Amino acid sequence: MKLKTKNVKMISDSDWDKLVIKTYGRPYSFQQQNNCQDRGAFCITIPVKIAEDFENDTVPEIVNDAKMGVSFEAWLKRNPKKPIPNQEYDFELEMWWQRNFYPHVEMVANDLCKKGLIEAGDYVIDIDW
Numbered sequence: 578m579k580l581k582t583k584n585v586k587m588i589s590d591s592d593w594d595k596l597v598i599k600t601y602g603r604p605y606s607f608q609q610q611n612n613c614q615d616r617g618a619f620c621i622t623i624p625v626k627i628a629e630d631f632e633n634d635t636v637p638e639i640v641n642d643a644k645m646g647v648s649f650e651a652w653l654k655r656n657p658k659k660p661i662p663n664q665e666y667d668f669e670l671e672m673w674w675q676r677n678f679y680p681h682v683e684m685v686a687n688d689l690c691k692k693g694l695i696e697a698g699d700y701v702i703d704i705d706w
Contacts, residue, residue: 585620585699593702597685600694603657604674607682608704611645619702621682624690628683638662640673649684 590607597605608614631646638661661673682702689695 583699585701586696587701587703590702590704590706596689596694600689600692601653603652604671605679606675607702608706609672609675610679610682613676614704616706617704619682619704620700621686621702622699623686623695623697625683625687628687629681630684631681636677638673640669640676642677645677645679647678647680649680649688652678652680 593607594605597603597607607619631648633644633647634651636642636644636647640661655678657674658670661670664670686695686700690697
């Protein structure tokens with residue numbers, strides 16, 4: 578019996594973050610999403626045929642609130658420099674974007690592909706912190 582294998586393109590989570598930040602000009606950290614992801618591999622085939630998008634247009638403007646994830650459109654519309662209530666330090670705004678106010682990765686992946694910034698194919702985002 579021969580073992581079946583599949584070639585994939587591996588991306589470090591930090592390289593993925595850099596591409597997203599450079600492309601959209603917004604704070605972003607893939608690892609910080611979904612209650613801070615553990616080390617591991619996130620597999621995705623791009624483009625995603627039916628990409629999931631969050632329904633929320635907003636979430637509470639509180640760092641580490643239980644509500645997370647916003648629609649891709651809402652994420653693109655919000656001014657990344659607009660402070661959140663009771664913000665004392667710059668890192669709080671960035672952390673809120675990274676942990677609470679982020680789009681679904683499938684929406685980002687499809688848009689990056691549509692823009693010609695990543696090729697279609699099978700990818701693994703290596704989460705390693």
